[in-house]
Amino acid sequence: METSTPAIVATVGMVTDIARAIAGPGCAVSGLIGSGIDPHLYRPTRDDAIRVLKARLVFYVGLHLEGRMQQLLERSGVAGEPFAIGEALPKDRLRRAEGSEAPDPHVWMDLSLWILAGDAMLQAIVERMGEWVEGATERWGRLREQLERLDRFAMECFSTIPEPHRWLVTSHDAFGYLGARYGLHVEGIQGLSTDSEAGLRRIRGLVREVVERRLPAVFVETSVSSDGMEAVLQGAASAGHRVQLGGSLFSDAMGPEGTYEGTYVGMWDHNITTITSALGGRVPEGGFRGWSGDGS
Numbered sequence: 001m002e003t004s005t006p007a008i009v010a011t012v013g014m015v016t017d018i019a020r021a022i023a024g025p026g027c028a029v030s031g032l033i034g035s036g037i038d039p040h041l042y043r044p045t046r047d048d049a050i051r052v053l054k055a056r057l058v059f060y061v062g063l064h065l066e067g068r069m070q071q072l073l074e075r076s077g078v079a080g081e082p083f084a085i086g087e088a089l090p091k092d093r094l095r096r097a098e099g100s101e102a103p104d105p106h107v108w109m110d111l112s113l114w115i116l117a118g119d120a121m122l123q124a125i126v127e128r129m130g131e132w133v134e135g136a137t138e139r140w141g142r143l144r145e146q147l148e149r150l151d152r153f154a155m156e157c158f159s160t161i162p163e164p165h166r167w168l169v170t171s172h173d174a175f176g177y178l179g180a181r182y183g184l185h186v187e188g189i190q191g192l193s194t195d196s197e198a199g200l201r202r203i204r205g206l207v208r209e210v211v212e213r214r215l216p217a218v219f220v221e222t223s224v225s226s227d228g229m230e231a232v233l234q235g236a237a238s239a240g241h242r243v244q245l246g247g248s249l250f251s252d253a254m255g256p257e258g259t260y261e262g263t264y265v266g267m268w269d270h271n272i273t274t275i276t277s278a279l280g281g282r283v284p285e286g287g288f289r290g291w292s293g294d295g296s
Contacts, residue, residue, distance in 0.1 A: 006132050008125070009055040011066050011073075012039050013254035014108040015085065017264045018118050019059055022125050022140045026132040032069065035256045038223045039065055044072045052082075057128050059121060062086040063094070065105035065252075088120035089113060095176050106251070110177035111151035111268065115144055150268055153288050157272050158182040161281035167215055168275060169206060169232070171224040174251035184275075189228040203228060207235035210243050217246030217278035223253040246278030 008029045010016040016031030023029050032048050033039050039061075049072060052058055060066055060073055062084030073082040086094070086107060093113055094103045108114045122140045125133055158166075166184045168175055173188035187206060210218065210232065218233070220226040229245070236243045249271050255261025261270050269288040276283050284291045 006056045008057045009051050010059040011069055014264050015059045018121055021143050022122050022136050023133050024135055024139055027129060035253055036222050037253055039252050040067050042069055044069045058082040060084055061105055063103045063105035083124050085117045089116055097173055104176050106174045106177055109175055110181040111147055115147050149293055150265060150288055153291050154182055154272050157276040157281060157283050161276060161279045165279045167213060169218040171221045171229055203231050206232050210236050211239045211241040215243055216280060217244045219246045219249050221249050221251040247274040
């Protein structure tokens with residue numbers, strides 16, 4: 001009879017956090033791609049390969065988010081096939097970037113969609129981990145309810161941003177699901193993947209939009225180079241419009257492990273507060289943790 005603690009391995013932090021919450025103390029859950037690391041460009045190590053091979057269950061987003069890591073997962077010999085979360089989501093809920101047939105992999109940027117991802121992860125964990133995850137359904141039920149409240153909080157906060165300023169300009173196109181769900185127009189310097197250089201024409205076009213719309217702020221991301229956004233700031237200043245750097249957003253990676261921003265809920269709370277405040281909206285004191293949700 002097996003006595004060692006079974007292992008679940010996940011790729012990005014957004015997946016690891018949900019898997020850890022569902023599995024509970026009976027499983028060792030670890031992530032491969034840490035804080036501040038771009039999964040599009042991540043190169044798996046020998047240690048990654050060993051951990052994947054030893055794991056009983058491996059979660060990844062798929063939809064070409066993890067790049068070379070996905071290649072490792074799809075040819076690995078883990079017990080049971082690695083679980084691609086993107087493949088478990090409704091196909092009609094997956095968006096595509098303008099002019100591209102590739103699905104947008106940033107599905108955690110729509111809380112209602114990521115709740116469905118959690119439902120699928122729960123089913124996989126219960127089916128494959130058995131006796132090790134007693135109480136998993138109850139744990140996910142509590143977190144699911146919290147994420148539903150967070151979705152309502154996001155709706156409420158983003159709705160306070162003045163209509164002309166509901167433009168979210170970021171380093172790369174990671175926020176399309178957020179924009180579609182919460183009513184913001186989203187523009188990124190780079191495309192869905194960061195594995196490309198931002199073109200000068202693209203930067204000039206964004207400078208023109210920022211200046212014409214008199215946007216108060218643009219945003220960088222913790223896992224993506226800020227060089228392109230610096231060019232946008234300088235271009236707007238040269239055109240006579242001083243746009244502020246509204247802050248740094250979590251897109252493809254969460255905050256450091258052990259911090260509030262290193263959780264999926266904390267990542268979202270930070271992003272909602274940062275975006276809303278910088279674009280002229282109103283956020284309850286204390287953010288999501290200080291929000292009553294009763295309209296007061």
